[in-house]
Amino acid sequence: METIGLNAKKAATESAQLSASKKNDVLKDIASALLHHQEDILKANKKDLETAQSQELDDAMIDRLKLNPNRIKDIADGLVKLSIMDDPLQEILETYHPENGLIIEKVSVPLGVIGIIYESRPNVTVDAFGLCFKAGNTVILKGGKEAIHSNLAFEAIIQKTLSQNKLNPFIIQCIQSTDRQATQAMMKMDQYIDVLIPRGSQGLIKAVLKHSTIPVIETGAGNCHIYVDKDADLTMALAIIENAKCQRLGVCNAMESLVVHEAIAKTFLPMLAEQLHDVEFFADTKAQAIVPSFTQATPLDFYTEYLSKAMSVKTVSSLQQAVDHINEHNTKHSDAIITNNQETSDMFTRLIDSSTVYVNASTRFTDGSEFGFGAEIGISTQKLHARGPMGLKQLTSYKYIVKGKGQTRV
Amino acid sequence: METIGLNAKKAATESAQLSASKKNDVLKDIASALLHHQEDILKANKKDLETAQSQELDDAMIDRLKLNPNRIKDIADGLVKLSIMDDPLQEILETYHPENGLIIEKVSVPLGVIGIIYESRPNVTVDAFGLCFKAGNTVILKGGKEAIHSNLAFEAIIQKTLSQNKLNPFIIQCIQSTDRQATQAMMKMDQYIDVLIPRGSQGLIKAVLKHSTIPVIETGAGNCHIYVDKDADLTMALAIIENAKCQRLGVCNAMESLVVHEAIAKTFLPMLAEQLHDVEFFADTKAQAIVPSFTQATPLDFYTEYLSKAMSVKTVSSLQQAVDHINEHNTKHSDAIITNNQETSDMFTRLIDSSTVYVNASTRFTDGSEFGFGAEIGISTQKLHARGPMGLKQLTSYKYIVKGKGQTRV
Numbered sequence: 001m002e003t004i005g006l007n008a009k010k011a012a013t014e015s016a017q018l019s020a021s022k023k024n025d026v027l028k029d030i031a032s033a034l035l036h037h038q039e040d041i042l043k044a045n046k047k048d049l050e051t052a053q054s055q056e057l058d059d060a061m062i063d064r065l066k067l068n069p070n071r072i073k074d075i076a077d078g079l080v081k082l083s084i085m086d087d088p089l090q091e092i093l094e095t096y097h098p099e100n101g102l103i104i105e106k107v108s109v110p111l112g113v114i115g116i117i118y119e120s121r122p123n124v125t126v127d128a129f130g131l132c133f134k135a136g137n138t139v140i141l142k143g144g145k146e147a148i149h150s151n152l153a154f155e156a157i158i159q160k161t162l163s164q165n166k167l168n169p170f171i172i173q174c175i176q177s178t179d180r181q182a183t184q185a186m187m188k189m190d191q192y193i194d195v196l197i198p199r200g201s202q203g204l205i206k207a208v209l210k211h212s213t214i215p216v217i218e219t220g221a222g223n224c225h226i227y228v229d230k231d232a233d234l235t236m237a238l239a240i241i242e243n244a245k246c247q248r249l250g251v252c253n254a255m256e257s258l259v260v261h262e263a264i265a266k267t268f269l270p271m272l273a274e275q276l277h278d279v280e281f282f283a284d285t286k287a288q289a290i291v292p293s294f295t296q297a298t299p300l301d302f303y304t305e306y307l308s309k310a311m312s313v314k315t316v317s318s319l320q321q322a323v324d325h326i327n328e329h330n331t332k333h334s335d336a337i338i339t340n341n342q343e344t345s346d347m348f349t350r351l352i353d354s355s356t357v358y359v360n361a362s363t364r365f366t367d368g369s370e371f372g373f374g375a376e377i378g379i380s381t382q383k384l385h386a387r388g389p390m391g392l393k394q395l396t397s398y399k400y401i402v403k404g405k406g407q408t409r410v
Numbered sequence: 411m412e413t414i415g416l417n418a419k420k421a422a423t424e425s426a427q428l429s430a431s432k433k434n435d436v437l438k439d440i441a442s443a444l445l446h447h448q449e450d451i452l453k454a455n456k457k458d459l460e461t462a463q464s465q466e467l468d469d470a471m472i473d474r475l476k477l478n479p480n481r482i483k484d485i486a487d488g489l490v491k492l493s494i495m496d497d498p499l500q501e502i503l504e505t506y507h508p509e510n511g512l513i514i515e516k517v518s519v520p521l522g523v524i525g526i527i528y529e530s531r532p533n534v535t536v537d538a539f540g541l542c543f544k545a546g547n548t549v550i551l552k553g554g555k556e557a558i559h560s561n562l563a564f565e566a567i568i569q570k571t572l573s574q575n576k577l578n579p580f581i582i583q584c585i586q587s588t589d590r591q592a593t594q595a596m597m598k599m600d601q602y603i604d605v606l607i608p609r610g611s612q613g614l615i616k617a618v619l620k621h622s623t624i625p626v627i628e629t630g631a632g633n634c635h636i637y638v639d640k641d642a643d644l645t646m647a648l649a650i651i652e653n654a655k656c657q658r659l660g661v662c663n664a665m666e667s668l669v670v671h672e673a674i675a676k677t678f679l680p681m682l683a684e685q686l687h688d689v690e691f692f693a694d695t696k697a698q699a700i701v702p703s704f705t706q707a708t709p710l711d712f713y714t715e716y717l718s719k720a721m722s723v724k725t726v727s728s729l730q731q732a733v734d735h736i737n738e739h740n741t742k743h744s745d746a747i748i749t750n751n752q753e754t755s756d757m758f759t760r761l762i763d764s765s766t767v768y769v770n771a772s773t774r775f776t777d778g779s780e781f782g783f784g785a786e787i788g789i790s791t792q793k794l795h796a797r798g799p800m801g802l803k804q805l806t807s808y809k810y811i812v813k814g815k816g817q818t819r820v
Contacts, residue, residue, distance in 0.1 A: 013737070017761070085558045098782040102771055111793050112763075154609030190619070194793055209600070210623060215794045236816040243818035279446050327423070348499075349811045351427070353519075361512055361814025370819070371810075372508040383604055383807035384625045385795040397793035400781075404771025406646040409780070 001185045002057045004140060005192030008113045009139040009171035014168045016110045020087035023134055026165050027083040027135035031076040033161045034126070034154075037077045038072050044153035045122065052146055064121050065147055075123050076154050079130045079377060085374050088392040103403045107395045109275040110136030112194035116377075117184060118207055119200040120144030129172045130201075135395035138171045140193060142186055144200075145372045147180035152176065178192050187212040195385075199378050202305075217385060219378035222333035223250035223362040225321045227348065230263035236360060237268065238275050244362040245279060252309045252379060253334050253366040257302060257312040259322045265315050266290055267359070283313035292403075316320055319344055323351045332381045334363040355381060355388035411595045414550060415602030417524045417580035421548040424578045430497035433544055436575050437493040441486040442537070443571045444564075448482050454563035455532065462556055470660075475557055476533050485533050488785060489540045495784050498802040499546050513813045518806045520546030522604035525596060526787075527618055529610035530554030535564045536611075541787050546806035547709045548581045548732040550603060552596055554610075555588035562586065578741045598620040607787050607797075612715075627795060629788035632662035633742035634773040637732045637758065638751035640673040646770060647678065647748040648805050654746070655689060660717045662789055663744050663776040667712060668720045669732045673747055675725050693723035712739045729754055733761045740764055742791045744773040751759045763789060765798035 006247075021278030022109065034041065045067040052062050068192055089108050096104040114137045118124045132139045143151045151174050159169035173181050185194065190213045197217045198208040209216050214265035225246060228237045244255035260268060265287065273281070273291045281287075282301040283294035301312045316322045326335050337348040345359040356366045366389060368376025380386045386394035419642045427782045444451065455477040462472050499518050506514040508582065524547045525739045528534045535551055542549045561584050569579035585592050597606065600623045607627045619626050636654060636695040638647045654665035668691075670678060681699045683691070691697075692711040693704035704723060711722045712735075726732045736745050746768035747758040754770040776799060778786025783801030796804035 013763075016763075096782050098780060099776065100780060102775060102780075104781060109763075109793075115803050142685075147414075213620060214751065215625060215792065217794075233816070239818055240816065247819055345813075350819075352422075353426075353522075353811060356810040356812055358812045359814060361812055361817045362819050363513060364819035365817070366810075367508065370508060370510060370512075371514060372506055382625065383519075385805055397797055399764060400764055400766040400798050402768045402771055402775065403755075404645070404769060404775075406650065407771045407775070408649055409657055409772050409774035 001175075001182070004173050004175065005113075005189050008138045008140050008173060009192050009264075011168040012110070012112050015133065015137045015138050015171050016112075018136065018167070020089070022165075023087070024083040024163050025152050026162065026167065027130060029077045029165060030130075030158055030161045031079040031083075033157050034072060034076045034079075037157050039068060040060075040157070041072060041153045042069075043151065043379045044149040048122075048147055057146065061146070065150070067122060067150060071123065072248075075126045078127055079211065082130045082134050082375060085134070085392065088134070088396050093398055100407055101405070102407055105403075106398050107402045108393075110397050111395060111397050112193055113138050113140065114395065115140045115142070115189070115193040115196040115214065117142045117183060117186070117198045117200075117204065118144065119204065120146040122147045122150035122154065124198065124199060125174065127375060128377060129158060131375055132395060133171060135392050137373060140173050140175065140186065142175045142183055148176070148178050148301065168264060184211065187214065187275070190214045197378060206390040217378070217380050217388075217390070218382040219380055221305060221331045221381060222254065222363075222379070223256050223303065223331045224253060224333055225257045225259055225326045225330055225335040226363065227259040227326065227335070227337045228257050228261065228264065228268060229319070229337055229341065229344055230261040231341035231344060232261075232338040233340055234264065234268050234271065238271060240336070240338060240360070240362050241272065242276060244341065244364055245276065245311055247364060248308070249261060249309065251364075252305075253364050254307065255311065255336075255363050255367060256305050257314065257329065259314045259316055259325055260287070261322070262286065264317050267284040270314070277307055280310040281313050282310065284315055286315040287313045296407065305331070314410050319347055326327055327351075329336060332383075333379060334358065334366040336361065336363050355379065411585075411592070411599065414583050414585065415599050417521075418548045418550050418583060419602050421578040421580040422520070422522050425543065425548050425581050426522075426546045428577070430499070432575075433497070434493040437540060438542065439487045439575060440540075440568055440571045441489040441493075443567050444486045444489075446795060447567050449477060450562065450567070451482060451563045452479075453475060454559040457559040458557055458660065467556065467666065469564055471530060471556070474602075477532060477558070477560060481533065485536045488537055491578050491820065492540045492785060495544070495802065498544070498806050502730070503808055510817055511815070512817055515811045515813075516808050517811055518803075519809050521805060521807050523548050523550065523602055524805065525550045525603040525606040525624065527552045527553070527596070527598070527606065527608045527610075527614065528554065529614065530556040532557045532560035532564065534609060535561045535584065536568070537785060538787060539568060541802060542805055543581060545802050548583075550583050550585065550596065552585045557587050558586070558788070563636065594621065595622065600624045600818055606695060607788060609747070617718060627788070627790050627800070628792040629717060629790055629792060629800075630662050631741045632664065632773075633739060633741045634667050634743055635667045635669055635670040635736045635740055635745040636773065637663050637736065637745070638671065638674065638678060639729070639732075639745045639747055639751065640671040640753060641751035642674065642748040643750055644674065644678050644681065648681060650746070650748060650770070650772050651682065652686060654774055655686065655721055656719065657772075657774055659719065661774075662715075663774050664717065664771050665721065666715050667739065669724045669726055669735055671725050672696065672725050679723070682727055688719055691723050691814070692719040692720065694725055696725040699724045722724065729757055733758065737761075737763050742766065742793075743789060744776040746771065746773050763784060767790065
């Protein structure tokens with residue numbers, strides 16, 4: 001592990017200095033190489049799939065693990081898309097002219113070495129490398145053990161292409177060891193790794209937060225709320241809720257909890273129960289009195305990220321009550337209000353503490369490409385450094401360049 | 411400790427919503443109250459000083475601890491200065507118009523609850539509160555045990571003034587317990603504290619980084635270098651080095667290490683030895699051959715933050731060698747080049763990995779007020795979130811406010 005750290009640190013000084021055009025050429029080269037060596041990738045992936053099947057992993061997991069020519073093409077296309085995006089480095093973010101006559105420029109620079117700990121999605125290996133590399137960083141990747149052969153196949157092709165382009169191959173390094181001790185050791189490598197990004201389940205993220213001595217960016221968990229205000233357009237509310245809950249179930253920006261104003265609950269909840277007849281509702285007493293088929297909610301339901309055809313329902317008698325309920329139960333990811341009242345929506349967006357607060361739109365838009373940031377490395381649910389979708393800009397830091405004419409301090 | 415956390419969290423939702431004018435009025439009120447209750451503060455401070463003297467603490471520590479009417483006036487003036495600065499909140503930092511027709515605004519918001527662990531400088535209690543409050547945050551403060559009475563006197567006056575202004579007094583909370591267990595417990599309060607900022611010695615900062623489960627902003631340590639290039643104006647170099655080393659010894663932006671190009675070392679080092687005759691130089695063999703009175707450096711010297719009239723001296727034969735030496739030994743704080751060669755200075759500012767890189771100026775300028783940021787909470791030496799002087803803006807986060815017309819995701 002020590003060697004991996006040293007290699008990454010050294011590669012980082014090189015990757016930080018690459019020109020935008022060089023990085024873009026290399027990204028396109030890697031995309032071609034992935035397509036060209038597709039058979040090697042599929043062969044490695046087959047090994048992972050066979051192990052997974054012999055261990056009787058569930059279908060969803062096997063689906064996430066599985067690669068095919070279409071998926072490899074999507075992964076390669078992702079790199080080509082990155083290659084045409086603006087370079088996030090060497091940008092003068094601000095200029096200051098203090099009274100001492102110095103000229104101070106705040107300039108974007110890479111973060112350095114980024115560690116990513118993730119579960120068994122082999123596409124993350126390439127996607128994460130691409131984003132980090134374009135932002136001038138190097139990566140140390142620790143993927144789930146189920147995807148080890150696929151990940152190493154990707155790493156081999158990327159490293160070879162980097163070498164062919166006379167770049168340091170250690171700009172990407174996958175940790176080969178599949179045991180937990182390797183993950184534990186990685187989380188203590190604060191000498192070498194500048195930031196650690198865990199991607200995956202709540203359990204994984206909490207474990208990394210607890211054990212890491214490296215700064216961590218918390219991503220992912222989304223107990224997203226939609227508040228239907230008394231001044232809502234109910235047809236719009238229905239369409240947005242259906243989209244936010246049902247369009248894709250297993251994602252962090254899906255809606256998990258409905259908060260509804262009492263003044264419209266009697267009209268709205270029966271409409272909702274009919275429209276979303278295959279969804280299970282865990283509701284408070286007042287909502288259940290309106291729609292008896294709703295299941296009685298326990299306090300835990302309001303903290304639950306279902307990631308399935310289920311949601312909690314809470315009735316409130318005021319905006320303030322809605323805000324208090326949401327701020328207590330949300331995961332600071334994405335929450336929405338449906339209302340035609342400007343004053344109410346202004347209050348809501350000011351008071352709700354979330355990375356993204358919506359007015360009259362689905363929470364499903366919290367996503368790097370929907371925001372126009374291009375690809376993303378994750379959705380940050382913390383307040384330090386980056387919040388919400390993390391694209392290229394969020395994978396950079398800055399430094400101050402100060403130009404003087406011999407100034408000394410008095 | 412649990413109660414302190416809960417109180418802070420609750421106060422944070424209130425402090426986040428205060429108008430700029432309200433906060434500014436309260437800051438001025440607190441400044442008046444500090445002057446008005448000066449006798450209470452001095453009485454408390456006397457207790458701390460008596461304990462310190464009975465424990466035979468060193469003079470520098472007692473000086474840091476000591477308050478007098480002038481120092482209290484400076485502290486109060488600091489709050490008044492803050493009150494006339496621009497408010498850092500509710501600023502629209504960026505606006506995006508993606509193809510889906512949503513309007514996305516990135517708006518500055520407070521970080522929330524900020525924990526500060528510091529040593530025995532009672533002024534930090536008020537300064538840190540002021541900055542955090544102006545940026546909409548609440549603070550939990552854990553100062554050194556030597557200053558406990560002074561800190562509690564400040565806390566009492568601030569809490570009383572907050573209450574008189576109908577604000578939640580728990581916007582500031584000082585931890586009363588002076589034992590280490592309280593500090594340990596505070597570092598694990600990730601449920602309540604959004605970010606932890608240690609201020610003080612390297613030992614303190616390292617301990618916090620190791621034990622905290624809360625995101626930490628690393629501040630302080632400065633092994634600052636000045637590289638005198640072969641194309642330097644040597645008179646300017648002398649003046650800058652004298653300022654950076656001697657103007658104030660115990661500060662993190664003081665210079666600790668000289669790197670000098672061989673081509674001018676023979677001329678420059680004797681000039682330097684004469685001008686800074688009361689400084690001790692720990693030099694490599696080549697430098698020592700030029701000035702025999704220099705002491706032979708050990709490898710450790712090049713990592714040393716002397717904070718006294720001492721510095722290390724390293725000779726190099728190229729810019730690249732200078733860059734490699736500095737990047738290996740610096741603490742990512744502040745480093746400078748003295749040169750009249752534009753190409754050389756451009757390379758240096760690009761390649762040096764530090765929060766602040768200077769051309770022809772003293773490293774002593776790395777400071778919030780010298781940068782024009784107003785007061786500062788510290789100098790960040792990490793890359794995540796904030797780098798360099800941390801003023802009001804660096805004590806904020808942001809959220810995205812997204813306005814739609816019923817958009818759903820396809």
